[in-house]
Amino acid sequence: MDALEVLKHDHRMVEQVFRDYDSAASDRQRRGVVELLVRELSQHAALEEMLVYPLARKVLPDGEQEIDEHLDEHMAVKKTLLALDKLDEGDRRTDDLVASLRRDVEEHIREEEGVLMPRLREAVPQQDLDELGELIGKAKQSAPTRPHPNAPTAPPALTLAAPLAAAYDRLRDRLQQRPTT
Template sequence: MDAIELLQHDHRRVEQLFRDHRAAASVTQRRAVVELTVRELSRHAALEEMALYPPARKVLADGPRRIEECLSDDMAVKKLLLALDRLPPGDDREGELMTQLRREFEEHVREQEGELLPELRAHLTPRHLAELGRRIDRARRGAPTRPHPNAPDHPPALTVLGPVAAAYDRFRDRLQGRPST
């Protein structure tokens, strides 16, 4: 899969998690879906920041401004993810936070799939997109699984500190008994 296909696949997976959360029959099931959502969206944001945004910044018209807007939107999502990650199971705020997160994510998907990704496909060669896809696939294993709103979101600091955050996240995940992916 090329980079765009991989990111769209991530979008579909997260959309399914929101449906799973609404359909969950118990506090335990809802909490498990929240934890998966936090992990998938944290990882997705990190992958975009590492692999998608740098070439988009370079090749798209008004790329730097547009990517700064994306990063600002990503920050709002990371703050919601952090709030969800810190909630105890069964907390009354969970439903409201998941609704806010779903709305932010739906806007993210509309902007990316409606504008950013098609424009990138028009500006990058299939070979470049395939290479970005391989980079995303490799980076996925080492991407953070929790939100880090205060971490750098631009290379090279992101490239250096992202794996450190990811290792810390995996350690925390093991301590808390969260499944690894």
């Protein structure tokens, strides 16, 4: 899959995880779904920030402004993910935070798939999108699995911080017996 198809696949997976939250039968199941949301959205955001957004900044005429807006959306999502990550199973605030997260993510997906991705498809040769898709697939194995709203959001600082954050996240995931994907 090319990079844009990989990102769309991630979007469909997250939409399914939100539906899984709605159909969860217990606090334990809902907590498991929240942990999957935290993992998937944290990885997705980190990969976009490291690999896709720098490309968009470079190739789109108004890339700086457009990507800054996407980064602002990412920051809101990361803050909500961090709040969700800190909650205990059964916390009454979970439903409201998941609802807020869903609204933010749905809007972000609409903007990316409706505006950013078509513009990137026009501006970037298919071979480059294919290579970037492969790179995203490989990088997902070592991307952070938790939100880091205070971390840098652009290379080169992000490129240096992300592997350290990912290693720390994976250790925490293992110690807390978090689900892996």
